[in-house]
Amino acid sequence: MIQMYHVHMSYSSDAPVLVDITMRIGKAEFAFVTGPSGAGKTSLLRLIMLSEACESGQLLLFGQNVARIKARHIYKVRRRIGMVFQDFKLLPLSTVGENVAVALEVMGRSRREVRKRVRSVLRLVGLEHKINSTPPRLSGGEQQRVAIARAMVSDPPILLADEPTGNLDAELSIEIDGLLSDIAARGTTVLVATHDMAWVDRTQRRVIRLERGRVVAGGLPE
Numbered sequence: 001m002i003q004m005y006h007v008h009m010s011y012s013s014d015a016p017v018l019v020d021i022t023m024r025i026g027k028a029e030f031a032f033v034t035g036p037s038g039a040g041k042t043s044l045l046r047l048i049m050l051s052e053a054c055e056s057g058q059l060l061l062f063g064q065n066v067a068r069i070k071a072r073h074i075y076k077v078r079r080r081i082g083m084v085f086q087d088f089k090l091l092p093l094s095t096v097g098e099n100v101a102v103a104l105e106v107m108g109r110s111r112r113e114v115r116k117r118v119r120s121v122l123r124l125v126g127l128e129h130k131i132n133s134t135p136p137r138l139s140g141g142e143q144q145r146v147a148i149a150r151a152m153v154s155d156p157p158i159l160l161a162d163e164p165t166g167n168l169d170a171e172l173s174i175e176i177d178g179l180l181s182d183i184a185a186r187g188t189t190v191l192v193a194t195h196d197m198a199w200v201d202r203t204q205r206r207v208i209r210l211e212r213g214r215v216v217a218g219g220l221p222e
């Protein structure tokens, strides 16, 4: 689902942020990207969600070389990738239902379909009863689950999550872990960036370790 071969990236003329990244993540895999702060975890996710471009090397998504996709078709690839941001990015004045519906509305789905799908994804994250609440009235863990629901509402084959347990206590982290595992078990490829080593060590999952922009372990499946 996600393949990188000798990918390099930098933000400006600054020092490179990602150096010679080679990695491969298969369908329905659940893998972590770990590494110290500044190692390049967020940048790696931004590359995969096509918010940044590779300077050199190849990125393939769904088996397609991204460099060969015409600019006017890129949005179609992007739509197949759900992203959970570190700071949630929820709209505070909109309801939970509206927050989750946004992605489908921009795709021009019918109101009936949007309503059905929003309910179903909120059920998946256990928040159907909060559909009419606004985000500031929810706990941190609930807000995180809304962010996951929003990313999953269009049923993307790839889900990326940046530090999804960053602001949560250990108990809520376990809950988010369970939810992401369920999502992977349903066939979605899940890639989670985190420096939460307690979480990573608790699970037996694949770990791709970044240090100073390089993959130092776990880039290729065993």
Ligand SMILES: Nc1ncnc2c1ncn2[C@@H]1O[C@H](COP(=O)(O)OP(=O)(O)O)[C@@H](O)[C@H]1O
Residues within 6 Å of the ligand: 011, 012, 017, 035, 036, 037, 038, 039, 040, 041, 042, 043, 044
């Ligand atoms: N928008 C940006 N512009 C310039 N440099 C950036 C930007 N975002 C991140 N960086 C730099 O890229 C490096 C990797 O950052 P990041 O990908 O956020 O790492 P991590 O998520 O592992 O903490 C850091 O040195 C950081 O300062």
Ligand SMILES: [Mg+2]
Residues within 6 Å of the ligand: 041, 042, 043, 162
């Ligand atoms: Mg980061």
